[in-house]
Amino acid sequence: MTNLERVATEIKTVGLYDLILQDVQKILGKNRPTTEEILKVIEEHPEILRDYKQTNVEYNLSNIHIKDIPLEGLEGECRQKAAKVNENLSVLREIEKYTLDFANSSTLVIIFSVEFFVLFSVQYFIVLLNLKAYQWYIYGLFALSIAVAWWYAKREQRKYEYENGRFERLYDETLRLMESLEEQGCVKKSDLWIMESDEHV
Secondary structure (H helix, E strand, O other): OOOHHHHHHHHHHOHHHHHHHHHHHHHHOOOOOOHHHHHHHHHHOHHHHHHHHHHHHHOOOOOOOEOOOOOOOOOHHHHHHHHHHHHHHHHHHHHHHHHOOHHHOHHHHHHHHHHHHHHHHHHHHHHHOOOHHHHHHHHHHHHHHHHHHHHHHHHHHHHHHHHHHHHHHHHHHHHHHHHHHHHOOOOOHHHHEOOOOOOOO
């Protein structure tokens, strides 16, 4: 549900994707690739699309370039399937952030940041406040905070893995439903594409 034409256009025109554009330029050996050339590179080099999607997730932009199906005018099975697609799209947008590799996630950065804060606080209490008599208690508290941070990181990592798997299953189900709706003549996928993001400046 990622529109490759939109991807190619955004790589070419949106500054957020300049690093990806540089990779495309290296592959093509030219400075000003056309949208069609970028599209061809995307098809031949899946890492370009992966980097695009990764960048979007890191910046809280969606890789789902399809809007909800308007239910007005649909009846019976078409309406049921379309409602299911809309429901799935809503869930997919919500859990899309979990498609990011946990090692690159902001959650891990926050955990490390808190631990550095705790470490500097420990040093502050011991050295600057002259609490050497209590240093083992303070170091014990620091060790406990490391254990809690490790446990929390593992829990979040499992959550990322679970939600990523859920995303993949739901994505595949939604694609099948969309194809079925299109085959039945209920919707035209081309009418549902979101061709530009409102979030790019």
